[in-house]
Amino acid sequence: MWYERGVNEESSRSKPQGSLRAFASRYWGVWWLLPVAVALIELGLHFWQTRTVVGPEDWHGVREALESEVGADDLVVIAPSWLDPVGRMQLGDALMTEQRVARADESRFPVAHEVALGTDRSSALLAWTVEREKRFGALRVRVLRNPNHRPVIDDLVGHVDGSRMGVAIIRNDERPCLWKDGRPVSGNLGYGPTVPGGRYQCSPHLWVGATINADLTYAPRRCIHAPPPGRGGVLRLRFRDVRFGDRLEGHHALYVEAERDRRGASIRMKFSSDGVALGEAVHEDGEGWASFGWDTPGLRGVTAELLVEISSDRGDRRVYCFEATTR
Secondary structure: HHHHHHHHHHHHEEEEEEEEHHHHHHHHHHOOOHHHHHHHHHHHHHHHHHHHOOHHHHHEEEHEEEEOOOOOOOOOEEHHHHHHHHHHHOOOOOOOOHHHOOOOOOOOEEEEEEEOOOOOOOOOOOOOOOEEEEEOEEEEEEEEOOOOOOOOEEEEHHOOOOOEEEEEEEEEEEEOHHHHHHOOOOOOOOOOOOOEHHHHHHHHOOOOEEEEEEEEOEEEEEEOOOOOOOOOOOOEEEEEEEOOOOOOEEEEEEEEHOOOOOOOOOOOEEEEEEOOEEEEEEOOOOOOOOOEEEEEEHHOEEEEEEEEEEEEEEOOOOOOEEEEEEO
């Protein structure tokens, strides 16, 4: 009995070793393929990297081509989006203007020049018609036509210059904000939009001016910084000599750090002209760069004053920015 038990125990202890030897014997013939597979993967990655590296000569060729072809009203876009900072640096401010990089949307541009890495595309331009394409090493430049182009008649952001608009805080009375010329002030992430050198100063901490705001997706947006004063107050903007069309439309948002927690008060914005209400837009935290708009057929061809009134139940962390155009 004890002998049989010892034999069985010895047999059970030897089974794992026997199984390992059997496994090794069975599969040893294919193990040599592992380093070969790794080598092939590395070779493929090397081939892909060398084919997609963008050299200085590629950017130089793209820049020369764009400088001779891009019209004043055309859009220039970099794809994919992670290449955008490099593209802006390589192409320069003359091509990558604020109006193009921090655009409200793409509807105002009749033509786009898409600078893409290989076959990458800008998602915003997928419905546009590709007219022609040219290669510059790893880069491709496509000329696209907007099938839904809607030209801008007047842009309210362009009125923020100290003479074409007036700003005031309304509480018990109307207190005008004074235009101030100075140096722009900016800061690190979380500071908020850059305080422009030219702006309307309503209080030590409340100003109105054209700036670049980071929306909920951190995309740059060219807009008018116009925070509501809160506590029953109204921020009133008077835009002089606005040229109207069949429609007034725009976008609005808060600075990303003020909106993403979704704890702020609603912001209301009312538009009117010569005492006639045109429309009202409400922005709630979490909506991001949201659009609004109304038809204005009775104002087509008219040049008149446009009144915008912005209010909120609370004024804390209401870093609000909007843009609007007539079409």
